[in-house]
Amino acid sequence: MSEDIEKQEFNITVYTENQIGLLNRIAIIFTRRKINIDSLNTSPSEIESIHRFNIVINESEDVVRKLTRQIEKQVEVLKCYYHTNEDVIWQEMALYKVSTDVIAEKVSVERLLRENGARVVVLRKDYTVFETTGHREETDNLISILQPYGLIEFVRSARVAIIKDSDGFNRKLREFERLEPGEDVIENEYLNQGQKVFTM
Amino acid sequence: METQTIVQEIGEITGESEKAPIVEVSGSVALLEALIVEGVDTIFGYPGGAIMPIYDALFDYKEKLNHILVRHEQGGIHAGQGYARTSGKVGVVFATSGPGATNLVTGLADAQIDSTPLVCITGQVFAHLLGTDAFQETDVINITTPVTKWNYQVTDANEIPEVIAKAFYIAKSGRPGPVLIDITKNAQIQLFNYKGYTPCNHIRSYRPKPIVRMQYIEEAAALINAAKKPFILWGQGVILGSAEQEFKTFVEKSGIPAAWTILGAGAIPTDHPLNVGMLGMHGNYGPNVLTNECDVLIAIGMRFDDRVTGRLDKYAKQAKVIHLDIDPAEIDKNVKSTVPVWGDCKETLPLLTAAIQQKQHTEWLAKFNEYTRQEVEQVIEPELNPTSLEMTMGEVIKQLNEITKGEAVIVTDVGQHQMVACRYAQFNNTRSNVTSGGLGTMGFALPAAIGAKFGAQNRTVVAIIGDGGFQMTCQELGTIMQCGIDVKIIILNNRFLGMVRQWQELFNSRRYSFVDIQSPDFVALAAAYRIPGKVINDRKDLPSALNEMLSNKGSFLLEVMVTKENNVFPMVPQGCSVSEIRLK
Numbered sequence: 001m002s003e004d005i006e007k008q009e010f011n012i013t014v015y016t017e018n019q020i021g022l023l024n025r026i027a028i029i030f031t032r033r034k035i036n037i038d039s040l041n042t043s044p045s046e047i048e049s050i051h052r053f054n055i056v057i058n059e060s061e062d063v064v065r066k067l068t069r070q071i072e073k074q075v076e077v078l079k080c081y082y083h084t085n086e087d088v089i090w091q092e093m094a095l096y097k098v099s100t101d102v103i104a105e106k107v108s109v110e111r112l113l114r115e116n117g118a119r120v121v122v123l124r125k126d127y128t129v130f131e132t133t134g135h136r137e138e139t140d141n142l143i144s145i146l147q148p149y150g151l152i153e154f155v156r157s158a159r160v161a162i163i164k165d166s167d168g169f170n171r172k173l174r175e176f177e178r179l180e181p182g183e184d185v186i187e188n189e190y191l192n193q194g195q196k197v198f199t200m
Numbered sequence: 201m202e203t204q205t206i207v208q209e210i211g212e213i214t215g216e217s218e219k220a221p222i223v224e225v226s227g228s229v230a231l232l233e234a235l236i237v238e239g240v241d242t243i244f245g246y247p248g249g250a251i252m253p254i255y256d257a258l259f260d261y262k263e264k265l266n267h268i269l270v271r272h273e274q275g276g277i278h279a280g281q282g283y284a285r286t287s288g289k290v291g292v293v294f295a296t297s298g299p300g301a302t303n304l305v306t307g308l309a310d311a312q313i314d315s316t317p318l319v320c321i322t323g324q325v326f327a328h329l330l331g332t333d334a335f336q337e338t339d340v341i342n343i344t345t346p347v348t349k350w351n352y353q354v355t356d357a358n359e360i361p362e363v364i365a366k367a368f369y370i371a372k373s374g375r376p377g378p379v380l381i382d383i384t385k386n387a388q389i390q391l392f393n394y395k396g397y398t399p400c401n402h403i404r405s406y407r408p409k410p411i412v413r414m415q416y417i418e419e420a421a422a423l424i425n426a427a428k429k430p431f432i433l434w435g436q437g438v439i440l441g442s443a444e445q446e447f448k449t450f451v452e453k454s455g456i457p458a459a460w461t462i463l464g465a466g467a468i469p470t471d472h473p474l475n476v477g478m479l480g481m482h483g484n485y486g487p488n489v490l491t492n493e494c495d496v497l498i499a500i501g502m503r504f505d506d507r508v509t510g511r512l513d514k515y516a517k518q519a520k521v522i523h524l525d526i527d528p529a530e531i532d533k534n535v536k537s538t539v540p541v542w543g544d545c546k547e548t549l550p551l552l553t554a555a556i557q558q559k560q561h562t563e564w565l566a567k568f569n570e571y572t573r574q575e576v577e578q579v580i581e582p583e584l585n586p587t588s589l590e591m592t593m594g595e596v597i598k599q600l601n602e603i604t605k606g607e608a609v610i611v612t613d614v615g616q617h618q619m620v621a622c623r624y625a626q627f628n629n630t631r632s633n634v635t636s637g638g639l640g641t642m643g644f645a646l647p648a649a650i651g652a653k654f655g656a657q658n659r660t661v662v663a664i665i666g667d668g669g670f671q672m673t674c675q676e677l678g679t680i681m682q683c684g685i686d687v688k689i690i691i692l693n694n695r696f697l698g699m700v701r702q703w704q705e706l707f708n709s710r711r712y713s714f715v716d717i718q719s720p721d722f723v724a725l726a727a728a729y730r731i732p733g734k735v736i737n738d739r740k741d742l743p744s745a746l747n748e749m750l751s752n753k754g755s756f757l758l759e760v761m762v763t764k765e766n767n768v769f770p771m772v773p774q775g776c777s778v779s780e781i782r783l784k
Contacts, residue, residue, distance in 0.1 A: 016405070070529050072529075078405045173404070
């Protein structure tokens with residue numbers, strides 16, 4: 001693969017056992033190399049008992065490839081993939097707290113919220129919480145829209161991402177449970193069609 | 201799942217009545233039973249409050265488990281490393297919580313970077329006290345995470361058999377490494393229904409060996425068969441994989457000159473005709489220069505450390521690189537490979553040997569010999585047969601070779617004496633060179649030699665140590681005294697922290713900043729521990745002193761006063777290419 005010196009966003013997907021301390025073991029692989037984790041999400045996966053990390057970093061492909069190998073080397077990690085933003089479907093969720101008075105007084109605010117796909121989560125006398133889901137630009141956009149109207153509180157979740165060309169982990173896990181796993185789950189597999197994704 | 205079917209099958213075969221009786225034991229007893237099934241015979245350790253229940257149980261296991269009381273936990277873990285290196289087994293270390301555990305950290309880092317299999321057991325405060333800043337409580341799991349292959353905290357005795365089984369399996373399989381198990385005091389005391397101990401042979405999330413791909417073997421063989429100037433670099437992977445014989449067969453059939461990293465020394469004998477010497481910063485002249493001339497570079501079980509490669513962007517750029525390694529993360533980490541041969545070299549080397557043509561590379565080998573001739577003339581001869589009044593480190597090693605005939609285990613510390621010993625010591629056998637390669641831990645040698653002796657009880661163990669490093673762990677003389685351990689100690693005393701002084705001379709205009717170290721009377725120090733010793737200043741006393749040391753029944757300390765300002769050459773200065781290696 002050609003050396004890509006340009007940094008870009010990569011989505012690292014890690015399938016792991018559910019083990020105390022594993023988050024630290026994975027996190028220090030980045031911090032040791034002074035690489036910032038832009039976003040990190042842990043959640044269950046499609047398989048019961050298997051956890052899934054979604055990690056976003058901004059690095060060159062060469063660095064990301066080495067990082068994924070170091071991650072996959074950890075005893076409790078089953079598999080680690082990396083993908084560009086084009087290779088995944090991804091979403092982030094954001095919550096915005098705004099004064100209810102402001103929304104009630106200014107009709108334009110309600111229109112702006114609707115245009116940006118925001119939904120009301122909680123409506124109280126004193127404040128209202130809206131929620132949007134989407135890419136970074138979309139959630140960012142609403143911040144700047146709401147800022148002039150007194151945005152009281154804002155929070156955005158980590159990114160969750162689904163790999164476009166993955167057929168899930170069930171079949172692979174069955175291979176891992178065998179003493180001698182078959183060749184298709186081992187090194188050098190090509191997950192994407194055409195585009196080689198070089199994992200261990 | 202497969203495990204379920206195995207359980208069902210056993211149930212059907214044995215029947216309910218023949219099941220092993222379930223007995224109630226403490227977590228501590230379960231731990232010691234596990235060690236016995238794993239074939240452990242020696243434990244290096246130091247007791248303390250949080251590990252007392254394990255030590256209490258150990259009192260009844262004295263006949264089966266030989267516990268060596270060290271003088272410092274760092275000494276304990278280096279002894280465990282020395283034991284693992286010479287025996288090929290897993291080293292086992294006990295330490296208490298808090299300071300006991302933190303004193304293991306240097307050894308863990310050393311074992312991690314040098315792929316040494318260890319299982320370290322640390323005591324921990326009661327589970328209900330975790331996080332309360334209890335006496336001698338420290339977060340050992342998080343402290344040791346970066347320097348262990350795996351670690352785990354046990355808070356319930358029921359976990360012990362399975363966790364210890366995993367610990368041994370992880371420590372020794374694949375690329376070996378240190379494992380730390382932290383056991384809270386309540387789990388050590390707790391009685392539970394013990395159903396016996398079953399060693400582990402599979403963890404679903406852990407694949408110790410990559411599957412061998414024939415496609416790569418064939419591609420590698422094609423490159424080797426077409427090569428005009430092929431060159432083999434081998435590392436400790438050959439030894440860790442017990443693949444010395446497979447490696448020798450490969451080298452001999454291919455007829456390719458082969459050079460070693462310091463941890464690979466001894467995998468084939470020093471005097472093997474195709475062994476062209478040591479790689480790296482203080483390695484031999486030919487192997488360094490010709491790295492940048494070869495057409496195919498075959499790296500076997502080595503990781504292209506920066507001390508081996510020098511400046512990476514000028515390293516073997518002309519060569520096609522074949523990299524054999526069990527750890528996929530090593531492939532392309534530092535040097536981009538043309539053909540990655542994933543796998544255990546015990547399996548891949550025979551496949552590769554079968555696929556290559558029998559050859560001799562006479563002219564190419566002669567080039568190495570020509571560089572050797574130059575190195576002998578300018579470096580080796582003056583070092584081994586000096587005309588100076590004062591002794592050199594090299595002539596001590598040469599004399600030692602003549603007496604031990606290359607049969608001894610050589611344990612070295614870190615610094616100039618280490619480089620000299622590794623360059624000039626003769627190794628006839630594998631598992632004979634014990635040194636701190638990756639981490640460069642001063643103070644390693646004395647405790648590691650203790651462990652090395654337990655790992656190779658019938659062999660002569662010689663620790664070669666500088667005057668600086670010796671003072672870092674010299675309290676382990678107490679361990680040698682108490683346990684009557686037969687370790688021969690040579691201190692090469694140049695009254696300097698020599699390697700730093702050499703760099704200050706060469707690169708800092710002789711500004712000798714804090715390298716002028718004073719030492720105690722080492723012979724008197726040894727005598728305080730009832731260890732016989734001798735100091736020599738004169739070359740003519742060297743053979744008889746070495747003979748006296750080696751023929752002495754039990755340990756002996758020989759201090760050799762060597763020339764103060766000698767430099768180790770050749771040298772690849774930092775930031776330079778391997779082909780810019782200097783002879784002076």
